[in-house]
Amino acid sequence: MAKQQAPxxxxxxxxxILAxxxxxxxxxxVFAVPGESYLDLLDGLFAxxxxxxxxxxxxxxxxxxxAEAHAKLTGEVGVAVVTRGPGACHASIGVHIAHQDSTPLVLLVGQxxxxxxxxxxxxxVDYRKMFAPLAKWVTQIDDEKRIPELIAHAFDVARSGRPGPVVVAISEEMQKRLATVPDIGPAVVTPPYPAPEAIEAMMKMLGKAKRPLAVIGGGAGWTAEGRKAxxxxxVNNKLPVAVxxxxxxxxxxxxxxYVGDLGVGADAALVQHARDSDLILAIGTRIGEPVSQGYTLFDMAGAKPIIHIYPDQAEIGRVYRPALGITTDLNAFAAAVKGLKVSKPGWGAWTKELRASRLAQAEPQEYDGPLNLARALQALEKVLPExxxxxxxxxxxxxxxxRFMHVRQKQDxxxxxxxxxxxxxPAAIGAKIVAPEREVICFVGDGGALMTGQEIATAFHHKVNPIIMVFNNGxxxxxxxxxxRAYPxxxxxxxxxxxxxxxxxxxFGGHGEVVEATDELVPAYKRASASGKPAIIEVRMNPEQVTNRATVAQLRAQAKKK
Known part of the structure; x- marks a missing residue:
């Protein structure tokens, strides 16, 4: 029988070819703002x-x-396309987010x-120079025959190791020329697994600890199965866990x-517990500036033992010298350890102490005025879908x-x-486009709301209905x-x-609500959700309550004591 030839x-x-x-x-x-620099790609997307x-x-x-929110939610590489010059400059904000959040992203820029x-x-604009500090790789396609090769490599780089953004400039005339080339699919790559001896060493170190603390980070790299594992x-090892x-x-x-979030605005008790711990199990976090409280939480030379698990070896020991570094895919690591238990963990009372601190932190305070936002958010938490x-x-x-809410296992x-x-x-709109069957709630301040609030038009255009909660303190x-604090x-x-x-x-044709008192938030949410429309719930806050722990008057009094 004659061998069948490929068409x-x-x-x-x-x-x-690009499309x-x-x-x-x-x-x-593909998330895009159209421009004349990539009309041919737009035509390819139409096809x-x-x-x-x-x-x-x-x-x-x-x-x-x-696109970045799409990647975080799905684990896929997010894709955005913008036009040259001003379009690329505007887009650089999102590239910086993807860089510091370790989110796989490919940005195509008309050239x-x-x-x-x-x-x-x-x-x-010279995009190689412009995006060099922000992206894992920046390239430009001038030869149409190399499109499949370079796009495939862009996706590979975005996904690999520590995920991140890749920027690909696409020259205008290249998009118009004809070429006869085959498409290239994704590479099938086995993720890096942790070395068995490294897992054994980790378990021995845990077995000797009395006050361990696990800090779990990582974004789009986790799968649902990996998180469960x-x-x-x-949980089986009763380890206290901060995110x-x-x-x-x-x-x-x-x-x-769960003992709280270790980042900006972290509970002071959790920060102190991190200082008092005798072993840090850092899983998927770079241990960057927010987690390390401005690089003050740990000794950089390794006085406090740190076990650092991360998919990119270059990030292990970048700031803090670990007692043990394990280079591995996070999900592979989770699969390797999910059934392991320390024989006689000596930190039961320690975990209970940290958990008690977390519960105390989440207990609502009394605040002046008709709106106690802590109580309102906790009431809202009870009625939200799982x-x-x-x-x-x-x-x-x-x-x-x-501080006052808790994200559950099936929530994101x-x-x-x-x-x-x-x-x-925009992240809420992107998330709702990707997962229209799920409730999507955006928390945003009045400042941020007017930076990209015009994207509400995108929600209407694509017929999705996120609920945007604007915290307005003017x-x-x-x-x-x-x-x-500095200039009272x-x-x-x-x-x-x-x-x-x-x-x-x-x-725009959406649903609007205003909340000024504690018991108004849940009914406002229910009406917004039932409307089936894009919605804003404006939560009017007391501007004097500048944080959930201090008023303006208290900050001024503290500043005067210095």
């Missing part, structure tokens, strides 16, 4: 409209944030015609082992849900570890807090003038 390849434009390359790599969504979803956004930072290079032509190991900054998805906050997705912006408001929490304002709303609260009573540049946020979304 002959047909010539395609570079734009078509086909994204499909070949398994991309399901693939039944295989890949093109999401039209209103601002490049919003588009990349949606000028190659023949005009170095003339400072219209919207010209690592939770089984940590790294904005990594609440990684451990069930209702577990008796698979709710939370997205969170940056600001002091975020310490309220962090997406927040920027680099502290980028303007993340929350100021840049975090900066006001620092200002009052000299308020400069931190006050804001805001719209009526409920009417703002109603102008």
């Amino acid at each position: 002959a390849l047909e010539p395609r434009t570079g734009g078509q 086909d390359a994204l499909v070949a790599q398994g991309a399901s969504h 693939n409209r039944n295989r890949i979803n093109l999401i039209t956004c209103r601002f490049e930072a919003g588009a990349v944030n949606m 000028i015609p190659v023949e005009e290079t170095d003339r400072e032509t219209f919207q010209e 690592i939770q089984k190991f940590l 790294a900054f904005r990594r609440q998805s990684n451990f069930d906050g209702t577990s008796d082992n 698979d709710t997705v939370f997205t969170c912006d940056a600001g002091n408001f975020a310490t309220w849900p962090n 929490f997406l927040g920027p570890t680099n502290g980028a304002m303007g993340y929350g709303i 100021q840049y609260g975090t900066i006001r807090m620092y200002q009052e 009573e000299r308020v400069s540049g931190t006050q804001l003038t805001n719209p009526d946020f409920a009417r703002f979304i109603e102008a």
